[in-house]
Amino acid sequence: MSASSTTEVSIFGQTYYIQAGGDEDQARQAANLVDKKMNLIASQVLTSDRFRVAVLAALHLADEFLTVQNRLVGLEQGVAAKSDRLTVLLDELDKADEAASG
Numbered sequence: 668m669s670a671s672s673t674t675e676v677s678i679f680g681q682t683y684y685i686q687a688g689g690d691e692d693q694a695r696q697a698a699n700l701v702d703k704k705m706n707l708i709a710s711q712v713l714t715s716d717r718f719r720v721a722v723l724a725a726l727h728l729a730d731e732f733l734t735v736q737n738r739l740v741g742l743e744q745g746v747a748a749k750s751d752r753l754t755v756l757l758d759e760l761d762k763a764d765e766a767a768s769g
Contacts, residue, residue, distance in 0.1 A: 679705040679717065704728055 674687040676698035687694040704724040712723065 676702075678702045679709070679720070701728070 672687045672689065672691060673684050674691045674694045676683050676685060676695055678698050678701050683698070685694055685698070701724060704727055705720050708723045708727065709720050712720065714720065
């Protein structure tokens, strides 16, 4: 598959041809996510303005992304702290081994 392949997707009743960037499955998954979010929002708001529905969907998806991104940062910080603690413990073990053998 070439890096410039075009993928046909359907979002909110419209067909789009998008550059898949080499991963058609991911492009389809992204389009499906946007389609579901737009349909969910359209069922909950009192507007038929497609642009407004699209903006609200984008805001919801951005909020979800930021929530996941913040969680990832927290997890990365937790892993770094545990790694630092393990390094300290290993250094202490090395010193204890050196003292016992020396």
